[in-house]
Amino acid sequence: MKKIKEKHPLAIRWAHWVNFPVLMIMIWSGMLIYWANDVYSITLFGHTYFKFFPESFNKFLDIPFRLAEGMAFHFLFMWFFAINGVLYVLYTAISGEWRQLLPNRHSFKEAWLVVLHDLHIRKMLPPQNKYNAAQRIAYTSIILMGFGSLFTGLAIYKPVQFYWITWLCGGYHLARIEHFILTIGYVLFFLIHIIQVIIAGWNNFRSVISGFEIVKEQPINNIKISEDEKPV
Amino acid sequence: MKNRFNKQPAEKILSQKQINRRNFIAFTGFIGLNALAYGGWRWLYKSPEETSGVTAGARKPLRRALNQNELLLRKTFSNDHLVKTYPVSMADPNVRVNSEIGMEDPGFDAKTWSLTIHKKDGSKLQVSLHDILALPKTEIVYDFKCVEGWDQISHWGGVKFSDFISHYNLQEEAALQYVGMATPDKAYYVGLDMPSAMHPQTLLAYEVNGKPLPMRHGQPLRLIIPVKYGIKNLKRIGTISFSDERPPDYWAEQGYDYYSGL
Numbered sequence: 001m002k003k004i005k006e007k008h009p010l011a012i013r014w015a016h017w018v019n020f021p022v023l024m025i026m027i028w029s030g031m032l033i034y035w036a037n038d039v040y041s042i043t044l045f046g047h048t049y050f051k052f053f054p055e056s057f058n059k060f061l062d063i064p065f066r067l068a069e070g071m072a073f074h075f076l077f078m079w080f081f082a083i084n085g086v087l088y089v090l091y092t093a094i095s096g097e098w099r100q101l102l103p104n105r106h107s108f109k110e111a112w113l114v115v116l117h118d119l120h121i122r123k124m125l126p127p128q129n130k131y132n133a134a135q136r137i138a139y140t141s142i143i144l145m146g147f148g149s150l151f152t153g154l155a156i157y158k159p160v161q162f163y164w165i166t167w168l169c170g171g172y173h174l175a176r177i178e179h180f181i182l183t184i185g186y187v188l189f190f191l192i193h194i195i196q197v198i199i200a201g202w203n204n205f206r207s208v209i210s211g212f213e214i215v216k217e218q219p220i221n222n223i224k225i226s227e228d229e230k231p232v
Numbered sequence: 233m234k235n236r237f238n239k240q241p242a243e244k245i246l247s248q249k250q251i252n253r254r255n256f257i258a259f260t261g262f263i264g265l266n267a268l269a270y271g272g273w274r275w276l277y278k279s280p281e282e283t284s285g286v287t288a289g290a291r292k293p294l295r296r297a298l299n300q301n302e303l304l305l306r307k308t309f310s311n312d313h314l315v316k317t318y319p320v321s322m323a324d325p326n327v328r329v330n331s332e333i334g335m336e337d338p339g340f341d342a343k344t345w346s347l348t349i350h351k352k353d354g355s356k357l358q359v360s361l362h363d364i365l366a367l368p369k370t371e372i373v374y375d376f377k378c379v380e381g382w383d384q385i386s387h388w389g390g391v392k393f394s395d396f397i398s399h400y401n402l403q404e405e406a407a408l409q410y411v412g413m414a415t416p417d418k419a420y421y422v423g424l425d426m427p428s429a430m431h432p433q434t435l436l437a438y439e440v441n442g443k444p445l446p447m448r449h450g451q452p453l454r455l456i457i458p459v460k461y462g463i464k465n466l467k468r469i470g471t472i473s474f475s476d477e478r479p480p481d482y483w484a485e486q487g488y489d490y491y492s493g494l
Binding site: 025076215 | 248294297298305381
C-alpha cells in the first residue's frame with residue numbers, strides 16, 4: 001500500500017504535451033521565416049557578441065531558403081498553439097487550478113528562497129503545495145508569454161486589419177523583434193525546465209504523464225520548523 | 233468554506249497493483265499518442281505538393297490551410313482599416329530594391345510605354361503616362377513590408393487605383409473578383425482580390441520621394457498596394473486585366489500564400 005497524491009489533472013497533462021510538439025514546430029517554422037531577414041544580434045557599443053543565427057547553425061538545421069514553407073507551417077500550427085493555449089487557460093480558470101498556479105502575495109519573496117535552495121545556498125524549501133513560488137512565477141509567465149506570442153504574432157501577420165494590436169506592440173518593426181525575443185525566452189525556459197525536471201526526478205516527471213505522485217512516507221516530525229518559516 | 237476553495241492535492245492510498253495499472257494505462261496512452269502525433273507529422277511533412285495551377289509549390293494540406301486562412305481573414309478586411317501613414321520627413325531616401333524580375337528586358341523604353349487595360353468586352357484600352365499624370369494625384373508615406381521580414385518607410389505618389397477605375401469607367405470590370413497585373417515582358421505577374429485593389433490606399437505610382445520612378449523601382453508606373461506584402465507590389469506595369477478567376481501570381485506559384493494580405 002502506498003500513499004499517492006493527485007497532482008496534474010488530465011486536461012493539464014494534455015495541454016502540456018500537445019503544446020510541446022506544437023511549440024517546437026512553431027519555433028522551427030519561425031526560424032525558417034526569420035532566416036529571410038536574419039538581422040538580429042546582441043550588439044553592445046558596436047561589438048557584436050552573438051548573431052542570430054550563425055551560418056553553420058542554420059546550415060546544420062537546414063534552415064536556409066525555406067521561407068514559403070516556413071510561413072505555410074507557421075500559419076497552420078498557429079491555430080493549434082492558440083486553441084490549446086485558450087483551452088488550458090479556460091480549464092485552469094474554471095477548475096480553480098489557477099489557485100495553485102498564480103503567484104500570490106508571498107510568491108515573490110519565497111521565489112527568492114527557492115532559487116537559493118536550488119543553488120544549494122539554503123537548505124529549506126519554503127512550504128509549497130503543487131507548485132513552489134518560483135514555479136508559480138515561471139509557469140504563469142510562460143502563459144503570459146504565450147499570449148504575448150499570439151498578440152505580437154497577430155501584429156505582424158495582419159498589421160493593417162489589426163492595426164490597434166500593432167499599435168499596442170509599438171509598431172510593426174518592434175512587434176517582429178518582440179515576437180523573436182519571446183521565442184528566445186521559450187528556449188531559455190525550456191533549458192531550465194529540462195534541468196529542473198531531471199533534478200526533480202522520476203516521481204515528479206511521471207506525474208505529468210500519469211497524474212499522481214507517490215508520497216514518500218518519511219517521518220515528518222523530524223523536520224524542525226524555524227521561527228521565520230512557521231506558517232502564519 | 234468549501235474545501236475546493238482551498239484545494240489541497242487529494243491524497244489516496246493505493247495498492248502497488250492499482251498504481252501499476254494507472255501507470256500502465258497512462259504510459260501506454262502517452263506513447264501511443266506520441267506515435268500517432270509523430271505519424272501525423274510525417275504524413276504532413278511528406279505530403280505531396282499541390283497540383284500546379286494558379287498556386288504551386290506548397291504541400292497540399294498546407295495550401296488548403298493558407299486558403300482557409302484567407303477566407304477567414306478576408307472577413308476582417310475593411311476599407312476603413314488604413315495602413316499607418318508617416319510624415320514625409322520620416323521616409324527613407326534610399327528605397328530598397330529587392331528584385332528586378334520582370335524588368336530585365338534591355339530593350340524596354342519608358343518613353344514609348346503605355347498601359348494596356350484588358351476590358352471585360354474583350355477590347356483593349358491604351359493609357360499613356362501623360363494621361364495618368366493628368367489624373368488626381370495621391371501621395372502616401374507608409375511602412376512598406378516585405379514578405380522576407382524587413383520593412384521600410386517610403387514615400388510614393390501616383391493615382392489611386394479606385395480613381396483610375398472610375399475615371400476610365402471600368403466599374404463593370406471592378407465588379408469582378410480579381411485584378412491581374414503583369415510586366416510588359418510577362419516575366420512578373422500578380423493577382424489581387426478586388427477589395428484590396430480598390431482599397432483607398434492602393435496606388436498606381438509614378439513617383440518615389442517626389443521624383444519620377446527610377447528604372448529599378450519600376451519606371452514608369454508601378455503598383456503600391458500597402459495592404460499587401462511587397463511581392464504583390466508589381467513594378468513596371470504593362471497590362472491590367474480583370475477576372476472572376478484568380479489570375480496567375482508569380483510568388484503563389486513558388487509556394488507563397490496567394491492572398492499575402494496584411
